Amino acid sequence: MSLIEVxxxxxxxxxxxxxxxxxxxxxxxxxxxxxxxxxxxxxxSGGDACPDSRSVAVIPAAVIENALAWGYASVLPNTPxxxxxxxxxxxxxxxxxxxxxxxxxxxIEEADPRFPKCQSPTALTEIMPKGAExxxxxxxxxxxxxxxxxxxxxxxxxxxxxxxxxxxxxxxNWWAATTDGLGFMVVAQxxxxxxxxxxxxxxxxxxxxxSIAESWSASGGKLVQLPCRRPLDNEGPWNLVEEEPTFVVDxxxxxxxxxxxxxxxTYRPMSxxxxxxxxxxxxxxxxxxxxxxxxxxxxxxxWSPGCTPYLPSLELLMTRLVYAEAHLGD
Numbered sequence: 001m002s003l004i005e006v007x008x009x010x011x012x013x014x015x016x017x018x019x020x021x022x023x024x025x026x027x028x029x030x031x032x033x034x035x036x037x038x039x040x041x042x043x044x045s046g047g048d049a050c051p052d053s054r055s056v057a058v059i060p061a062a063v064i065e066n067a068l069a070w071g072y073a074s075v076l077p078n079t080p081x082x083x084x085x086x087x088x089x090x091x092x093x094x095x096x097x098x099x100x101x102x103x104x105x106x107x108i109e110e111a112d113p114r115f116p117k118c119q120s121p122t123a124l125t126e127i128m129p130k131g132a133e134x135x136x137x138x139x140x141x142x143x144x145x146x147x148x149x150x151x152x153x154x155x156x157x158x159x160x161x162x163x164x165x166x167x168x169x170x171x172x173n174w175w176a177a178t179t180d181g182l183g184f185m186v187v188a189q190x191x192x193x194x195x196x197x198x199x200x201x202x203x204x205x206x207x208x209x210x211s212i213a214e215s216w217s218a219s220g221g222k223l224v225q226l227p228c229r230r231p232l233d234n235e236g237p238w239n240l241v242e243e244e245p246t247f248v249v250d251x252x253x254x255x256x257x258x259x260x261x262x263x264x265x266t267y268r269p270m271s272x273x274x275x276x277x278x279x280x281x282x283x284x285x286x287x288x289x290x291x292x293x294x295x296x297x298x299x300x301x302x303w304s305p306g307c308t309p310y311l312p313s314l315e316l317l318m319t320r321l322v323y324a325e326a327h328l329g330d
Contacts, residue, residue: 017051018074022059022067023140028083030267030288030321031138032056033328034295036102037320041312051134051304056089056098058082064139064146071135071169084328097328105324111315112322114282116190118293118315121182121300123308124155135169136303138295144207152176156301161214161236163207166298177302180208181215183294184249186314188216191263191285193247195221201245204252205232208265212249213238228252265290274326281318292317 021031035056060080061067070076079088087094145162151174158164158178166177188194200216200223202209213232216223217239224245225231229252232238249263267287270277281288293314300308312320 017134017136018055018057018071019136019138020057020059020067020070021138021140022061022070023143024060024062026058026060026140027080028269029058029140030084030291030325031295032058032082032089033084033098033101033324034292034317034321035138036098037105037317037324038295038299038312040102040106041317041320042307042310058089062142064143067137067139067143068174071137071167071174084325101324101327104327105320108316108320108323110319111313112278112282112319114278115315115318116282118190118313119186120313121186121297121308121311123300123305124302134171135167136298137167137169138298139165139167141207147176157214157237158211161207161210163211163214165207165211165294166302168302175302177298178211178214179294179297179301180290181211181213182297182301183290183292184212185215185219186293186297187285187289188263190289190314193263195219198246199224199241199243201226201248202232203228203248203250205230206251209251210236210238212251267291269329270325271329274322277322277326278319281322288321289314289318292321 019035021029039051057070057076058080059067059070059076079090081087082089082094085094085097087097089095089098144164147159147164149159152159152167153173154176156177158176161178163178163180164176165180168175195216198221200221202213202223203226205225205228209232213223214237217237222239222241222243224243225240226248232240247263249265251265264284264286296311296314296317299311
């Protein structure tokens with residue numbers, strides 16, 4: 001079912017799933033497109049476990065209360081333009097352009113062979129409760145560390161390390177999780193890095209850095225704290241060493257600022273045809289890889305664990321993202 005066909009059903013379907021990405025700056029985010037690609041790829045294959053309705057929003061928010069307010073009320077004081085389409089999501093133009101890009105991309109049934117094979121996420125063993133109202137949020141800077149422990153329920157270390165990038169409202173409670181680190185592990189290993197043999201050099205100590213440091217250390221990896229504006233806390237679940245790193249991840253960058261590293265955490269608009277974009281992304285692990293990887297982890301760990309067997313592979317999602325972005329740029 002297409003986005004335009006689905007939106008009128010939101011008021012009558014028993015399970016009303018709404019999705020948004022929140023932060024500041026946020027209007028450049030690829031998350032709405034990635035969510036739409038995953039949702040469309042599931043189709044009816046996921047059965048009752050998968051959402052059958054959706055709306056998509058972009059929420060400019062410097063404080064977490066504004067993001068949660070949208071979760072409760074489903075309205076924004078001012079609906080911003082989503083930069084990829086030059087129109088607000090929820091409006092006819094924005095919805096139509098998003099739908100067309102997704103429709104064009106979803107016809108790609110196989111991942112481009114130039115992309116590395118990636119590990120698929122595993123589902124949470126305990127399926128999250130399912131209420132009549134379901135709200136899914138992706139959080140980015142500066143919201144990931146702003147939640148109070150008293151305000152959410154969690155099953156992982158997201159609140160311990162003050163790094164929440166995924167929220168779910170089940171009709172009764174907000175559930176929180178961190179999937180940045182899990183996504184990083186998948187991408188790192190796909191591009192040939194392993195906690196068993198490599199030492200991670202980490203520049204930065206913010207929320208995303210803490211999630212990556214926790215996941216890398218939990219897998220037995222070592223990491224080196226590199227000079228940065230805000231280092232990791234001395235007390236934390238990370239295995240810090242004073243050795244020479246074998247690869248470096250710079251999380252001390254401003255949003256949308258590029259780096260010289262082959263392993264990037266940011267992404268910028270791409271130009272060129274599909275082939276040139278895929279060729280570039282097959283060699284450079286830019287922020288698109290991390291964003292898609294953590295998004296799939298969010299589906300599996302918090303949003304809809306029952307859908308996990310039906311999720312597209314990371315390399316297929318990346319292939320479709322390239323086609324969708326190129327379609328929007330035409």
